[in-house]
Amino acid sequence: MKNLHYKLILVLSLSFIGCKEETESTGEETSNTNEITVTRQQFESSGMKIGTFETLEFPEIVQTTGEIDVPPENRAVINAFVGGYVKRNPLLVGDDVKKGQPLITLENPDYIEIQQQYLEVAEQLKYLKAEFDRQQTLFEEKVTSEKKFLQAESDYRRNMAMYNGLRQKLQMLNISPSLVEQGKITSEITIYSPISGSITAVDVSKGMFVTAQDRIMEIVEKEHMHLELIAFEKDVMQIKKGQEIIFKTPEGNSNSFSGEVYLVGKAIDRQSRTVLIHGHLPDSLVEKLTVGMFVEAGIVTNKTKQQALPEEAVIEQEGFSYVLHLLGEENGNYIFQKKEVRPAATYNGYKAIENTADFEANARFLTNGSFRLIGE
Known part of the structure; x- marks a missing residue:
């Protein structure tokens, strides 16, 4: 019975010692969990840097x-006033053009008909103008009736309107009315650039027929x-x-x-x-x-001006943000403490820190290499 009592005391003693050693070991690990020691050789070989809070403007x-x-007004869509077949189209997207530079040449028999109409109206206008002048003189001399005078005036003015309209149409087609009146008729028209710029789109190719509604190209x-x-x-x-x-x-x-x-x-x-x-x-x-x-x-x-650290100094881990705060140096080694921070805005490679009051005024931090150490 005495031996049994002795054995029981021995077992309880060993259990107590084991629990005490486990508690002491856990306590030492907890107290040092947030401290990291870096040798000078590790610090220099890894290119680590130490910095302080910087006052920066955050927008x-x-x-x-x-x-x-x-x-x-600085964008031009090129169209044809009267449709035609593309005869020459030498420009490509990206080409620079000057105002008034030829862009594309179209060909169509309809252009000839417009010029013929203009010539006919121009010739008829000469006759009607002469007749109007004659009837006006006769009317003023009371030789002819007012009816004949008014009819001559009406014919002349109606023809003049047609003449001016066709002349304007030729000018819109970049066909010279003066050359047409000289008998120089062409089946081609050339479209010129209304602005200086770069060609951003070309929607036609040689031989293609384009209507007045089709976009030929765009200039910006x-x-x-x-x-x-x-x-x-x-x-x-x-x-x-x-x-x-x-x-x-x-x-x-x-x-x-x-x-x-x-x-x-x-x-x-x-x-x-x-x-x-x-x-x-x-x-x-x-x-x-x-x-x-x-x-x-x-x-x-x-x-606003805020206290900030480089982005590399702030590491996110399990939903929290941390920095390595330099506690001091011992025997040439750096002693850092892992501390939680509350980052705010990020701008131009820096993070604003809200809880700067948790640190001393001249606190120093590891600004390069934190990720590797905290990750470990």
Whole structure:
């Protein structure tokens, strides 16, 4: 019985010692969980850096979308006033053209008929003008009746209207009325560029018949390129002329560009509840952008100064954000503590930190290499 009592005491003692060792081990691990030691060699070989909070301006941004566009007067759609067959079409998309430069040549027998009509009316006009003058003189001398005079005047003025109309039509077709009156009739017309710019579309090919309703090509003058953005009704009150626009294009390889708000629309689209925003672009961007490009843009409505750290210094883990706070140096080693932070806005590679009051004024942090250490 005595041996049994001794054995029981021994078992209880060993169990107590085991529990005590486990508790002490867990407590030491908990106390050191948030501390990380980095040797100087590790620090230097890994290119780690230490920095402090920086006071930076963070913008308040209204997000919008839109496209690169030009004003209506800087975009020209080329049509034929009278249809015809494409005879010469030497230009391609992307070609630059000057105002007044030949674009395309069309051919059609109808052009000949218009010139013949003009010639006939022009010849008849000479006779009717002479007859009108004769009847006017006779009427003034009371030799002829008023009826004959009025008939001659009516014929002359009706013919004059036809003459002027056909003459205007020839000029619209870029056919010289003077050459037609000299008997020089052509079956071809040439269409000239109404503006200087770049060809953005060519919709015809040689031998194709185009009507007056068909678009032949489009020309865009890029000098007046601008941003045409769409903002939601709830954001309109924050947007004002002169505010900075920061935008990106899908083709821009994540590069951002800058513009400026020039006009804020006064009418709200009733279906989409949006407003058009017109933005100006610097001249340096004209050759880099293309009309019709889709853009994602932010309009800077306000700027506030905030304490921030580089994005690389703030690591997200299981829904929380952390930084490595430098506690000090021991024997050439760096001692960091993993501490939670509350990040706010992100801009230009920095994150604003809301709970800076949780740190001392000159707190230092690992600004490069945090991800690797926290991840471990």
